[in-house]
Amino acid sequence: MAECKVKFNPDGKIVSIESGMTIAEASDLAGITIDSPCAGNGTCGKCKVIVTAGNPEPPTEAEERFFSEDELKAGYRLACQTIVKCNMEVTIPEDTRIRPIKILSVGAGQEIVLHPNISKIYVELEEQTLARQIADFANIKEAIKSNFPDVCTDLKVLRQLPKILRDSKFKVTLVLDGNKLVGVEAGDTTNKNYGIAVDIGTTTVVSTVVDLNTGKEISVASALNTQATHGADVISRINYTVEENDGLAELSDRIIGVIKQISEYACAEAHVNMKDIYEVTVVGNTTMTHLFLKVPVRNLALLPYVGVFSDPVDVKASELGFNFNPDANVYVLPNIAGFVGADTVGVILASALNRSETIKLAIDIGTNGEVALGSKERLLTCSTAAGPAFEGAMITYGMRGAPGAIERVDLKDKPIIQVIGGGKPIGICGSGLIDVVAEMLRLGIVDETGRMANPDDLNISPELKKYIRKNDEYGPHLVLYEQDGHEVVITQKDVRQVQLAKGAIKAGIEIMMNKLGIKLDDISEVLMAGAFGNYIKKENAIRLGLIPNFPLDKVKFIGNAAAAGAKMALMSKEAREEGIRIARFAEYIELATDPNFQNEFMDAMTFPTDSELTFLS
Structure with a gap:
């Protein structure tokens, strides 16, 4: 097969590839990670590039859908759709690249007696x-x-x-x-006794170095999960392992590589020799822990959605290719079900939800939305099909929480925005998305059905009305930023995506409340876990109906509780045993089979009215 060279600008990197590969595949070989939340299916439009030299094939239907005729003539293409059959030069814009993001690495954990394995x-x-x-x-x-x-x-x-x-x-x-x-x-090496707790998220990975003699956390490092090249969600990655012969091995190698990289960095920061790492504990959703261990995941996407293992797994670190102490053990915490994994066990362990005298609700809003509801008497869990909207996928100018993302929005006489890292915005991340839709609801720009109003019908300042527009490209939309030919807008379609995401979570909560036979007043606390949950304003989450209409002082952020649970299992045999009991005690509710789910989901898609928001007066 013919060989082609592709030069990527402004990096200046050149790779030689076989004719027939896509630009996205070539960029991956060049070590340039392009955002591809739809896993290369041409449905998200996030992987736009500019072909500046070479003659690509005619545009696909997907490219014609995302680009105007003038843009196509200027070389704009989708990296996942464009086949390379000749030498090319390609410019990758900043907003197409996966950039370092704000990663939450700390979380609340229960006090434990230090008793490591x-x-x-x-x-x-x-x-x-x-x-x-x-x-x-x-x-x-x-x-x-x-x-x-x-x-x-x-x-x-x-x-x-x-x-x-x-x-x-x-x-x-x-x-x-x-x-x-x-x-x-x-000799005496007792003062060199360290372990690492790892939280494998679908989007991000966190590695924490702990002194096993003192229980002190001494260093933390984090990075993006490079599996995201093959999709933002777990189903895309499962499909990749099915469709590609070496897909499972590649995704396993990718996550092992990320953990190696951040663990080496964390150890270097703490002046810890990698050979003094004697144990590693790992949490992640069921798909992530299977991919980590290179265990087939095909059946997680097929009825009845079962994994290969649910019990904890012990394996030598050397078998997985790590360069820790040759005798180091890797302990993967147990899973609860096919879509509720060891990360949820970690959240429950860290929050002590399974030992609570009162009923509490824990929500981990990440790429997936896991929910746990109950007490020491009974504990229910579910996974909600929230989708990756809060990670920026399927949102017109959506992006992850990286430099250049709008993370805060207030609507005054004009949109007041706060950008991660300062400077000009590239797009908007999940916390900014929650803010702007909540503000649009507050001002009546969006009604409870999610419909954007005609600005002439609104009782808002004339200055702000100028930012509410309608055109053929976006339909009704709100302009958050426009300067030098670049804009960031929120469209009617974006509002609908928020409704779908928050509706799935709210419906899951309603189903579990019905299963327990309780009302909102019976819940003593709402615990928000995960990076996304920690960065959003709780009053705006309530205004959207993302979390129940609850007194603000009873809504608590507990940070990266999954990582905190992994640290507890690293430092305490008893915590590890409790994690096993949690996985056996927690009941998994399959929402798709509940006869009331569709009705609950349709109801949950609407936004609360002002009269329903009794705690936001």
């Missing part, structure tokens, strides 16, 4: 003599039998013992994983 014990063993002919391993067992009466080990350690013991004059540090001796180190 990994122990390091310094011993000075009595040397053997003719009068005391005791085997090396038996000598070790004798020295620690009061605290570890049933120690075992493996062949690898047995083979290492003779040399290490005698080279160190029988002064060694024993490394125990529970009651298993997994390593022996010369």
Whole structure:
């Protein structure tokens, strides 16, 4: 097959590829990650590029839908649709690239007694003599039998013992994983005992280094999940593993690579040697934990949506390709169901929802919307098909929470915007989207059905009316920013996407309340978890109906609770065991099979009226 060269500007990177690949595939080989929330299906229009040299194939129907005739003549194309069959030069605009985003790495966790699974014990063993002919391993067992009466080990350690013991004059540090001796180190190394807690999100990944001797968090690093190249949602990624022969291996390698990168960075920041990492705990939704372990995910997208495993998994870090201590263990927390995974177990563990005397509601609004409702008596969970709208997908100028994203909006005589990183806005992220739709509702620009009003019918300032417009390209829309030929607008279609997303979450909550036979007054607290939940204004979330009409002081942000749960499992055997009990105790509600779901969903799509918002007076 013919070879083509593609040069990407302004990076100046050149890659050689086989003829027939897309520009998106070529950019990936060049190490340039293009935003592609629709997984290359040509439905989102986010991967726009400009072909400045070379003769691409005629535009596809998708490209004709997203670009005008003049734009196509100027070289505008969709990277996922344009096939490379000759040498090309391609410019990738800033708003097409996946940029570093604001990632929430901290979360509230319960106080626990420090009792990690990994122990390091310094011993000075009595040397053997003719009068005391005791085997090396038996000598070790004798020295620690009061605290570890049933120690075992493996062949690898047995083979290492003779040399290490005698080279160190029988002064060694024993490394125990529970009651298993997994390593022996010369001298006293007890002060070097670290672990890492990992939260694998669909969009972002967080790695936290913890001192297992003190329980102190000493360094955190985070990055985007590079699997996003193949879609913003889990279904797109599952489909990729089915459609591509090496899809499963590629997505597994991508997440392992991200964890390696951020773990190395976090260790370097804390001056911790990677070889002193003895245990890793991992949370993520069910698809993410399966992909992490390179376990097939096909059946998670097919009825009845079951995974391969739900119990916790232990695996040697070296088997996964990590360069931690050779004997380091990786512990993946249990899953609850096909679409409610170890991350939700982490949220419940960190919030102690399973031990609560009163009924509480926990909502983790990320790329997926997981909800848990209940107390120590009964605990329900569900996954809502909120879609990635709050991550910027399917929104006209939507983007993730990266520099250049509008994150705050107030509507006065003109739109007042706050941009991440300052400067000119590129688009709008989830928190800004919640703000602007809430403001439009407050002023009557959008009614409870989601319909945008005619500005002439509105009782708002004449200055603000100038920003409400209608044209053939967008239909009715609100202009948030326009300067030098660039604009950021919110369209009628964008409002509908918000209604779909928030409606799915609200309907899930209503179904679970019905299952428990409770009303809003029976819920003592609403706990908002996850990065997105931590950045939104709770009064605006209530105005949209994203969360129930609740007293503001009872709505609490608990940060990245999934990561906090992973840290708890790293620091405490008891927390780890509680995580297993949570996965068995929590009931999963499959919303799609509930006979009331469609009606609840249709009702939930409407926005609350002012008379219903009793706590926002």
